[in-house]
Amino acid sequence: MRFSQTTRTALRGLRRNITRAVLTTLGIVIGIAAVIAMMEIGQGASIAVERTILSMGANNLMVLPGTAASGGVSFGAGSVLTLTEDDAQAIMRECPAVRNVAPIVRVRTQVVYQSKNWVPMFIYGTTPEYLEVREWTNLAEGTMFTSREVAASAKVCIIGQTIVRELFFGESAVGRELRVQGVNLRVVGVLGSKGANMMGMDQDDIVIAPWTTIKYRVSNAPSATGSSQLASSAAESGMKSVYPGTGSSIYPSTAASGGTSTFARQRYVNVDQIVIAARSKQEIEPAIAQITSLLRQRHRIRPGEPDDFTIRNMTEMTTALTSTNRLMTRLLLVVALISLIVGGVGIMNIMLVSVTERTREIGIRLAVGAKKSDVLKQFLVEAVILCLAGGVLGIVLGRAASVLVAVVLKWPTAVSVGAIVAAVSVSATVGVVFGFYPAWKASRLNPVEALRYE
Amino acid sequence: MIRLEGIEKTYHVGEVDLPVLRGISLEIAQGEYAALMGVSGSGKSTLMNIIGCLDRPTSGAYWLDGEEVSLLSEDELARIRNKKLGFVFQNFNLLSRTSALENVMLPLMYSEPELIEREAARRAEEMLVRVGLAERMKHHPAQLSGGQQQRVAIARALVNNPPFLLADEPTGNLDSKMSAEIIALFSELNERDGITVLLVTHDADVAHNAGRVIHIRDGRIDADTAEKKEPRSPGAAQ
Numbered sequence: 001m002r003f004s005q006t007t008r009t010a011l012r013g014l015r016r017n018i019t020r021a022v023l024t025t026l027g028i029v030i031g032i033a034a035v036i037a038m039m040e041i042g043q044g045a046s047i048a049v050e051r052t053i054l055s056m057g058a059n060n061l062m063v064l065p066g067t068a069a070s071g072g073v074s075f076g077a078g079s080v081l082t083l084t085e086d087d088a089q090a091i092m093r094e095c096p097a098v099r100n101v102a103p104i105v106r107v108r109t110q111v112v113y114q115s116k117n118w119v120p121m122f123i124y125g126t127t128p129e130y131l132e133v134r135e136w137t138n139l140a141e142g143t144m145f146t147s148r149e150v151a152a153s154a155k156v157c158i159i160g161q162t163i164v165r166e167l168f169f170g171e172s173a174v175g176r177e178l179r180v181q182g183v184n185l186r187v188v189g190v191l192g193s194k195g196a197n198m199m200g201m202d203q204d205d206i207v208i209a210p211w212t213t214i215k216y217r218v219s220n221a222p223s224a225t226g227s228s229q230l231a232s233s234a235a236e237s238g239m240k241s242v243y244p245g246t247g248s249s250i251y252p253s254t255a256a257s258g259g260t261s262t263f264a265r266q267r268y269v270n271v272d273q274i275v276i277a278a279r280s281k282q283e284i285e286p287a288i289a290q291i292t293s294l295l296r297q298r299h300r301i302r303p304g305e306p307d308d309f310t311i312r313n314m315t316e317m318t319t320a321l322t323s324t325n326r327l328m329t330r331l332l333l334v335v336a337l338i339s340l341i342v343g344g345v346g347i348m349n350i351m352l353v354s355v356t357e358r359t360r361e362i363g364i365r366l367a368v369g370a371k372k373s374d375v376l377k378q379f380l381v382e383a384v385i386l387c388l389a390g391g392v393l394g395i396v397l398g399r400a401a402s403v404l405v406a407v408v409l410k411w412p413t414a415v416s417v418g419a420i421v422a423a424v425s426v427s428a429t430v431g432v433v434f435g436f437y438p439a440w441k442a443s444r445l446n447p448v449e450a451l452r453y454e
Numbered sequence: 455m456i457r458l459e460g461i462e463k464t465y466h467v468g469e470v471d472l473p474v475l476r477g478i479s480l481e482i483a484q485g486e487y488a489a490l491m492g493v494s495g496s497g498k499s500t501l502m503n504i505i506g507c508l509d510r511p512t513s514g515a516y517w518l519d520g521e522e523v524s525l526l527s528e529d530e531l532a533r534i535r536n537k538k539l540g541f542v543f544q545n546f547n548l549l550s551r552t553s554a555l556e557n558v559m560l561p562l563m564y565s566e567p568e569l570i571e572r573e574a575a576r577r578a579e580e581m582l583v584r585v586g587l588a589e590r591m592k593h594h595p596a597q598l599s600g601g602q603q604q605r606v607a608i609a610r611a612l613v614n615n616p617p618f619l620l621a622d623e624p625t626g627n628l629d630s631k632m633s634a635e636i637i638a639l640f641s642e643l644n645e646r647d648g649i650t651v652l653l654v655t656h657d658a659d660v661a662h663n664a665g666r667v668i669h670i671r672d673g674r675i676d677a678d679t680a681e682k683k684e685p686r687s688p689g690a691a692q
Contacts, residue, residue, distance in 0.1 A: 002567040009563075016551060364547045367508060368561040368610065369536020371529050447508045451547060 006374075010381040013358070024350040025390035027343025028430065032394025032423045033401060034336040039419030040402035042329030044412035049325055053318045055194045055203065059099075059281055060133065060315075063087075063274040063291065066308035082308045084269045085211070087298060088127075091276060094294055097287035099279045102130035103271040105211045107219045112179040113167040120163060121205035123180070125214025131191075133277040142174040142189030145210055153212035158189035160204035178207070183217045185209055211271065284315055340426060343390070344434035351383050351438035362442050363450025376443040383435020384428055391427030395420055456482040456505060456618070456652070461514035463500050463673075474500045475511070476673035482652060484617065487644040488680075489661040490654045492670035498654045499622055501670065505652065506541045506620045507531045519617070536565045540611025540649075544623040546603040548595040554606045555591040558582055561614050581609040585639060601632030608639065612649070619643065621653035625660055637663050 014021045065082045088103040105125035111118050124130070128144045131137050145156045157178060164173050177184045185207075194203040209218070278287040288311050299308055355362070362375055399415075406413040463475040474497045482488055492498040503509040504516065507523060516523045518538060526534070535541070548557045558578035562569055582591050585605040595603050604624060611619055621640070625633035637660055644651045653664070661667045669677040 002563075005563050005567065012552070360547070361549060364549060365560070365564075366532070367506075367535060367541055367547070369532050369564040369614075371532045371564070373529075374564060448503050451508070451543070 006377050006381050007385070009378055010385055013354075013378070013382055014385060017354075020350065021386060024347055025343075025386050025393065027346040028340065028387050028390030028427055029343075029394045029397060031336060031340035031343045032391050032427055033397035034339055035333060035423050035426070036395050036398025036416075036419050037401040037405070038329060038332040038336055039416040039422075040398070040413045041405060041411060042325065042332070043414040043416045043419075044402075044406070045325050045329075046322060047414050048412045049321050050318075052195075052197065053314075053321070054135070055197065059278040059284055061276040061278060061284065061287060061291070062312040062314060063091075063276065063295070064310045064312060065270075065272070066306075066310060082299060083271050083274055085271055086269070087295060088271065088274045090294060090298060091274065091291055095287060095290035097278055097283040097290055099277045100129050100133045101274060101276050102126045102133045103211055104130070104273045104275060105214045105219065106272045107181075107214055109181050109218070111163070111167070111207060113176065116167050118163065118166045120160075120207050121202055123207045123209070123214065123218075125209050125211035125218070127211060130208065130275065133275050135277075136191060136194060138192040140190045140192045141172060142187070144189055150210040150212055153210055153216050155183060155185050155213060155217065156188045157185040157207050157209040157213075158191060159187055159208075160191045160206040161193045162202055162205040163207060164190055180207070180209075181218050183213075185213070215271075281315070284313060288313065337426075340430055344387075344430040347383055347386055347431070348434035348438060351379065351435055352441065354382075355379060355438045355442040358442075359445060359450050359453040362445050363447050363453065366445070366447040367451060372443040375445075376439045379439035379442045380432065380435050383439065384431035387427040387431030387435075388424070391424050394427070395423055398423075455484050455517075455519065456480070456650070457517040458505070459515045459517075461501070461504060461511045461516060463497070463504065463509070464512045474673055475504075477514070478670075478673070478675060480668065480675065480678075482650065484650055485644070485648050486666060487641070487651045487664045488653075488666040488668060489664035490652065490668050490670060491656060491658075491661050492676075493656065496670045497673040498670045502620060502622045502652075502654050506539055506622075507535050508541070532564075536561055537614055538616050538618060540608075540614070540616045540619045542604065542607050542611050542619065542621040542624045544626040546595070546600075546607045546627075548603055548606055548610075550595055553592050553594055554582060554587060554598065554609075555579065557595070557606055558609045558613050560610060565614055578609070578613055581613045582606070584612075585609045599632070600628050601635055604628065604632070604636055605639070608636075608643075612643070616649075618650045618652070621651070623654050623656075625655065625657060633657070633660065 063083060083103070085103045088101045091098055092101040103126060107123045107125075108119065109123065111120055111123070127150050128147055131144055139158070140161070142158065144158060145154065148154075149156055157180075159173060159178070164170060167173075167178070168176065173187045173190055175187065177186050179185075191204070191206070191208075197203050276287065276291065278284045291311060292307065295309055296307065301308060365375060365378075402413040405411050458478055458480040461475055461478040461480075462473070465472040465474060478501060490498045490502065500509070504511050507518075511524055514524070518534065521534075523531070523534065548554075549560070555575060555578050558581055559574050562574040562577065566574070579588075579591060582588060582605075585608050587602060587605050587609065590598060590602060593602075595606070598606065604627075608619075608624075619640070624640075625636055628636065640651050640653065641663055643649045651664070653660070655661050666678070666680045668675060668679070
């Protein structure tokens, strides 16, 4: 029997009891609809998470200074001041996987405008490249300060939306002057809104100034992470082991120059961290490798010795967040799959009834020359058609449900082509798996007995 | 031609063996018109099912056109049922809610899958015209009289041009007028087209029409009108 004929025969068989066919498929319809709705809502959540991550800067890496240890006591990440602005420039110059680099100097202090004051979450000293690294180039107002202003440690800054709201009550801030630790910084630009980051920190609560300005004019402390005393002692003790005996203009030997002068020089060139944007997601790993080898070389770390810096991959956080999200989606998917199996059992049940009911038909077909395989095919195709029809209906219902969720609850949803493909193949598979036993039973009927069946 | 030798059929009902056929040897030549007669339970229907390849004998040999049928696989039996034998039943056994035309086309769908729909329909129509149902091709079985339904069944049996037509009490559910029509149709098919006809009946009038009458009793051949002309020891293989 030709496939088209088998299909036609199967369709005719189903049409004979359309109500039952529809009710039978209901299990599959609900299962598939659940899968589709789950996947679309899950996909929407993933995209929302991705967007949040993107707001923190896509493909970003962060280089932090290493850990100092004194007599077995570790002072934590960033307690050694090993990164310099030169490192940042070298990374930009020599690492092909890196798109852009910006050094950062941090302080946390009070900002004053007229009679109002505020302690911003972030006060960053950096270069104009920072905005490009963070993909934050859409300024609401004004412009970013220039490299020339960085070189001149000009008293300028740009501010985030939260600062505008808190200090200027939403009025135009460009041209006004903020006082930071007694230094007047003229606002040259206002950043566009970025919202909260993954940790719930307000990214708009930020003041960005040239790093030289923050370093030389605003900040008196060499370190933003530890206390100055801790950092300086750590720096001195750490230096000896990290750069033994070599005369470097950046890291002069403490033995040769003596405590205070060494400290003083460090103060002017160290940065708290370097943020880096890799060219693409795929180039994050190569970028890490390139930066590691470059910095080890620049810091003269011998093979076998530990790095004096830490590279933090921001995408790791992404992965953690998406994996939580994915776990939830998967759990729901398992529930949906169970309902699919239940639906499949329903189909098997009804197909078994159908085979019993149509015993005489099977007998007639066998008597006029149908082979066992013809009968098997006929019932199998019926089951598969039932399931596929259920699958298609389920996709439509699932889409409708996710659209409803998007419209009514305002949840983000997204069409998941993968889910649709999976739904169709799963429903066909359910049809084959659960349709096989009844079809096999039908094909095993003895023609004489089947014809005698009433 | 049909040749049976020592055909036995035993049903197992629980612990009890129930012999239905106890050694049937029979030969039906090409172009013959034979009637099998016997009381209920004599085993004539069982014999008919074995000849029609719907059932297998417990022991014995069955040659159909020189082919030892009892050795064939299920699929080959299906092919024989499809191509060589046309089977007509007492209760017609048509697919309900399916038009007469589609019922007649059914064997073609299994025998010649490459046959395009239109050609199959043409052949089925031809066959329905031949059994006198040109006007009722689109009717469903429920819309046809018993005689008409049996004609559809005969058309279905013959659509593949089989050399043998087997009928198990074809007039059992019909009134005498319709019976006469069906019997006339069998005679016509036998005489004009040379189709070998073997039918089971317990109606003496129907049997009378056949050229040869074989009586079955308790699973054995009791009498065979052909034996008189051509004497042979009955049940030779016993």
